[in-house]
Amino acid sequence: MQLLISLSVVVALALVASSRSFWSLRRTAVGAVIFSGGWVAVGLGLLLSLDRLALVRSGQVSALEPLVHFALGWVGLMVGLQLRRDLPKYLPGALLRLMAMDLGLALFAGVGIWLAAGWLLDLPMGHPLRWFIAAFLGVCMIGWAAEVRSLRRQPAQDADSERLVRATSGLSSVFALLLYGMLFFLFDTPAGAAVGADAARSMGTVIAPQRILFGLSISILIAAAAGWLCHWLMRLAGRNEGHFLVVLLGVVALIAGAAEAMGEPPLLVGMLCGAVLVNLPGDPVVRLKRVLLEAEQPMAMAIMLVAGLMADPVLPGMAWAVVGGVILLRIAIKWKLIGDRIARTAPAGESALFHLAPLRQHPLAMAMAVGMVITHPIDHAAVTGRELLMMVIAIGLVCDLVILLGKWRGATATEQDSGGLVG
Amino acid sequence: MSEAQPRRKLMVIILDQPALVDELLTGFLDLGVRGATVVESRGMGSIIRQDMPIFAGLASLFPENTGSRMVLSVMAESLIDRVFSLVEEIIGGLDKPNSAVCFTLPVEQFRGIRH
Amino acid sequence: MRIVGSLVMVIGLAALLRSQWIGASGSTVFAVGMLVLCAWLFGLLCEKVRLPALTGYLIVGAVMGPYVFGLIEQEQIQSMRFASDLAVALIGLIAGGEIEFRHIRGQVGRLGGLIASHIVILLLVVGGGIFLARPITPIFEQADSATFGIALLLLATVTVAASPAVVVAMITSYRAAGPLSRMTMLMAVLKDLVLVILFAVALSIGRAVLGDASTFHAGVLLAIAVQLVGSILLGVVFGLFMAGYAHRIASHLVVFTIGSCMFIALLGEIHFTVMSSKVHLEPLLMALSAGMLMRNVWGEQTESLFSSIESTSTPVYCLFFGLAGAKFAPQDLVRFWPMALGLSALRLFGLWFSMKVGLRLTGYREPALRGAWIGLWPQAGVSLVLVMLIQNSFTEQTHAVIQQAAAVLLTAIFIDQFLGPIGFRLALGRSGEIGRLGRQLEKTNGESTA
Numbered sequence: 003m004q005l006l007i008s009l010s011v012v013v014a015l016a017l018v019a020s021s022r023s024f025w026s027l028r029r030t031a032v033g034a035v036i037f038s039g040g041w042v043a044v045g046l047g048l049l050l051s052l053d054r055l056a057l058v059r060s061g062q063v064s065a066l067e068p069l070v071h072f073a074l075g076w077v078g079l080m081v082g083l084q085l086r087r088d089l090p091k092y093l094p095g096a097l098l099r100l101m102a103m104d105l106g107l108a109l110f111a112g113v114g115i116w117l118a119a120g121w122l123l124d125l126p127m128g129h130p131l132r133w134f135i136a137a138f139l140g141v142c143m144i145g146w147a148a149e150v151r152s153l154r155r156q157p158a159q160d161a162d163s164e165r166l167v168r169a170t171s172g173l174s175s176v177f178a179l180l181l182y183g184m185l186f187f188l189f190d191t192p193a194g195a196a197v198g199a200d201a202a203r204s205m206g207t208v209i210a211p212q213r214i215l216f217g218l219s220i221s222i223l224i225a226a227a228a229g230w231l232c233h234w235l236m237r238l239a240g241r242n243e244g245h246f247l248v249v250l251l252g253v254v255a256l257i258a259g260a261a262e263a264m265g266e267p268p269l270l271v272g273m274l275c276g277a278v279l280v281n282l283p284g285d286p287v288v289r290l291k292r293v294l295l296e297a298e299q300p301m302a303m304a305i306m307l308v309a310g311l312m313a314d315p316v317l318p319g320m321a322w323a324v325v326g327g328v329i330l331l332r333i334a335i336k337w338k339l340i341g342d343r344i345a346r347t348a349p350a351g352e353s354a355l356f357h358l359a360p361l362r363q364h365p366l367a368m369a370m371a372v373g374m375v376i377t378h379p380i381d382h383a384a385v386t387g388r389e390l391l392m393m394v395i396a397i398g399l400v401c402d403l404v405i406l407l408g409k410w411r412g413a414t415a416t417e418q419d420s421g422g423l424v425g
Numbered sequence: 426m427s428e429a430q431p432r433r434k435l436m437v438i439i440l441d442q443p444a445l446v447d448e449l450l451t452g453f454l455d456l457g458v459r460g461a462t463v464v465e466s467r468g469m470g471s472i473i474r475q476d477m478p479i480f481a482g483l484a485s486l487f488p489e490n491t492g493s494r495m496v497l498s499v500m501a502e503s504l505i506d507r508v509f510s511l512v513e514e515i516i517g518g519l520d521k522p523n524s525a526v527c528f529t530l531p532v533e534q535f536r537g538i539r540h
Numbered sequence: 541m542r543i544v545g546s547l548v549m550v551i552g553l554a555a556l557l558r559s560q561w562i563g564a565s566g567s568t569v570f571a572v573g574m575l576v577l578c579a580w581l582f583g584l585l586c587e588k589v590r591l592p593a594l595t596g597y598l599i600v601g602a603v604m605g606p607y608v609f610g611l612i613e614q615e616q617i618q619s620m621r622f623a624s625d626l627a628v629a630l631i632g633l634i635a636g637g638e639i640e641f642r643h644i645r646g647q648v649g650r651l652g653g654l655i656a657s658h659i660v661i662l663l664l665v666v667g668g669g670i671f672l673a674r675p676i677t678p679i680f681e682q683a684d685s686a687t688f689g690i691a692l693l694l695l696a697t698v699t700v701a702a703s704p705a706v707v708v709a710m711i712t713s714y715r716a717a718g719p720l721s722r723m724t725m726l727m728a729v730l731k732d733l734v735l736v737i738l739f740a741v742a743l744s745i746g747r748a749v750l751g752d753a754s755t756f757h758a759g760v761l762l763a764i765a766v767q768l769v770g771s772i773l774l775g776v777v778f779g780l781f782m783a784g785y786a787h788r789i790a791s792h793l794v795v796f797t798i799g800s801c802m803f804i805a806l807l808g809e810i811h812f813t814v815m816s817s818k819v820h821l822e823p824l825l826m827a828l829s830a831g832m833l834m835r836n837v838w839g840e841q842t843e844s845l846f847s848s849i850e851s852t853s854t855p856v857y858c859l860f861f862g863l864a865g866a867k868f869a870p871q872d873l874v875r876f877w878p879m880a881l882g883l884s885a886l887r888l889f890g891l892w893f894s895m896k897v898g899l900r901l902t903g904y905r906e907p908a909l910r911g912a913w914i915g916l917w918p919q920a921g922v923s924l925v926l927v928m929l930i931q932n933s934f935t936e937q938t939h940a941v942i943q944q945a946a947a948v949l950l951t952a953i954f955i956d957q958f959l960g961p962i963g964f965r966l967a968l969g970r971s972g973e974i975g976r977l978g979r980q981l982e983k984t985n986g987e988s989t990a
Contacts, residue, residue, distance in 0.1 A: 028477065038477050068569045068619070075569075077480050084483035092486040148482030165486065172483030227553050235577070238546055238584075241517050244854030245580065247794075251855050252577035259570025260557050285444035292441075295484060300795045302479045365479050518847075 047310015
């Protein structure tokens with residue numbers, strides 16, 4: 003009960019914070035990073051879950067699971083609704099090369115993490131959990147945050163660099179979700195596996211490559227049927243706001259619930275459903291997209307809050323070493339290689355900041371980690387799902403701090419430059 | 426000497442649902458409004474959201490995500506009430522959030538194409 | 541045809557998923573999706589044949605529920621209980637928002653008189669009827685006088701309950717406005733406030749007489765007072781907060797509405813002790829006070845909030861009434877139908893008679909009000925909770941008669957729940973108030989733009 007009340011209070015705060023009254027605050031560089039990264043919600047979640055405060059016990063968090071599944075389905079649908087048939091027409095030219103580099107980096111990072119995990123977390127070479135950690139953190143490496151406000155020095159100008167950052171971020175998130183879904187199928191959890199030792203065994207022992215095809219086919223089947231059904235029902239609902247909401251909430255609940263019950267990721271099924279829906283003809287989709295996008299901020303806040311609540315803030319030293327390694331990889335490769343290419347398209351005076359753009363972790367990584375914790379719980383001596391979630395949070399937070407530091411240094415340098423000119 | 430012109434007003438309608446523009450224009454014709462200009466417009470929220478997306482980075486790339494349409498039409502004052510009712514009927518209630526905004530402005534002089 | 545096709549598609553998809561991959565235990569989220577969509581579609585179908593959509597929601601719930609096809613399991617109903625509480629809060633906000641003081645100014649005394657006379661006469665009619673029917677009622681054959689007396693008292697008290705939820709849902713979905721709608725709403729809401737006190741007293745007397753749990757003492761009354769006043773005060777605070785949000789921030793109103801209702805529902809789950817009696821805050825009362833405050837003090841500023849609440853109401857009604865229907869057990873109907881039908885008929889007669897006398901005594905002359913008694917026919921949420929409290933207060937082993945009486949009452953409530961909305965729909969149709977709200981709005985807009 004305490005948890006739900008705390009949740010209500012926090013959601014209310016999130017609503018207030020995401021409201022128009024706070025727009026001016028959100029539009030500063032620090033505000034943009036904090037709000038788009040969901041750090042207020044994550045911080046509150048971590049605070050609430052602290053043992054010392056005893057506000058929320060970990061068992062109580064499980065009461066939120068149906069709501070979390072629903073929210074993940076919603077986010078998946080939002081991502082999928084971007085996948086229009088004519089999408090390639092709107093994508094900047096340099097995007098594919100950037101994406102290929104980014105995916106290559108994720109693969110490289112995955113291999114690095116696999117190697118490090120054996121040594122740091124003491125997992126034998128063939129242990130499925132070692133593969134899972136490497137693959138999962140590798141998937142979380144894909145893409146970057148789409149928010150560009152914090153990178154700008156000048157007022158809005160919709161430059162090529164901004165479009166490139168947003169477009170690559172958007173498309174990468176789609177690939178990340180696809181790969182994330184495959185992870186679920188690859189690392190099988192037998193139906194009914196309990197949280198705790200059983201789940202650890204299940205996650206740690208079963209790798210089922212044959213399930214990828216089956217799992218993906220089922221996901222596509224459910225998504226296609228639900229997408230078509232949603233389209234049909236939206237036409238039936240017409241312009242009636244209440245009926246429209248029934249269809250939206252009903253279909254999201256149906257796909258998220260079906261995915262949950264079948265051990266499939268609601269994010270993936272939601273995304274596939276969105277992709278089907280957006281490519282069916284008719285007006286309802288435009289309205290659907292608008293409603294989903296309007297709720298993006300509160301929905302993100304809710305997921306981030308749950309991420310904070312579920313994460314285990316006390317990471318063992320070795321896990322911090324993995325986090326440090328991933329951050330170094332991001333800085334060394336993403337910043338250096340990919341950032342360089344983005345910076346070339348940035349307006350004069352902003353290239354240094356756009357250099358940093360690929361460094362930020364995509365907020366979807368947090369949603370994926372939350373989905374992983376509730377659908378595929380890991381409770382192994384080497385690492386738990388909650389620790390993995392905390393690792394994702396830590397990586398995101400440090401990278402965002404680096405961005406702010408870069409912005410601050412850039413601002414200081416500019417002041418000095420202009421001072422020199424004037425002087 | 427120019428003929429006495431009826432009193433006119435500029436009707437501005439900002440529709441949050443672009444799909445309804447067609448229906449609105451058809452309604453205009455039925456009411457006797459013979460011309461209007463439709464401008465692709467963008468709400469403040471949409472602009473602010475564009476550079477701060479969280480999960481949906483691609484959404485801002487598509488043209489229809491500008492979100493709204495502004496319909497401008499100079500019409501006889503006598504038609505104004507009926508146009509308001511038409512908008513209300515098409516939208517299904519102007520009291521709902523994210524439906525439409527409409528208002529009129531006085532027109533002091535009018536020159537140009539007469540239908 | 542499209543609706544039937546859609547319904548077949550939704551059921552087909554859900555059945556396919558359940559049979560092939562999901563399994564019987566399924567997922568609560570999946571059950572919610574299935575229930576909401578099916579209830580909505582069947583509601584549309586009912587409207588096509590001039591039945592209230594609400595009846596459709598109830599039927600779908602009953603059919604999908606654990607006692608018929610078992611598409612929704614008992615545990616899932618339990619885990620969806622929170623959604624029900626949330627719906628009660630939303631309904632309370634709508635009901636509160638519909639009560640405008642300007643409409644009842646100057647007639648508080650008359651209205652109070654009407655409610656009092658209605659309750660007293662209804663209690664006498666139902667109580668008298670049960671007393672007279674004792675020799676032919678099988679469940680009372682073995683009962684001693686004390687047990688029979690308590691059973692009579694509890695049965696009669698619960699029959700006073702109306703269903704503000706059904707009344708609000710019907711009035712909002714038919715956009716009805718006029719004296720009948722207004723009076724029915726007021727009666728249903730205000731009567732339930734009195735009922736909370738009446739029932740608490742009756743239950744305490746029952747426990748004291750039959751020797752269960754605590755005994756009746758003055759502290760019980762104090763606890764009830766704390767419960768009522770506390771709920772109203774908290775509702776006022778909440779109303780202030782909501783009005784402030786709607787006025788100053790005014791974004792994400794739908795999410796805010798759902799979040800607020802969630803919070804109100806949660807506050808209702810908190811229990812505390814007053815003079816050794818367990819007390820909890822009443823979500824319906826909190827939401828009602830919040831809604832009334834907002835409508836009557838900051839009507840203009842909160843208009844957009846009420847619009848959002850209204851647009852959110854359809855999915856909430858689908859879920860709430862669907863869940864209410866899912867609790868229906870046809871076995872009980874088969875077992876107790878003669879007594880349940882008798883009780884239902886007695887209550888219906890009592891409603892008609894008490895309103896007729898009450899209206900005459902208090903001097904209400906509008907012809908439209910003659911149909912107000914039908915609006916009080918449906919019973920749902922509050923009555924079901926009261927029956928549950930009776931069942932929990934008296935154990936099966938020691939008080940089999942009370943338990944059986946509760947089962948009869950439950951069956952009668954389900955009968956009223958299914959037939960009541962149909963009756964109210966007819967009454968609204970006959971009074972010409974259906975759709976009048978839309979016409980009034982158009983007229984107001986016309987005047988303001990002219």
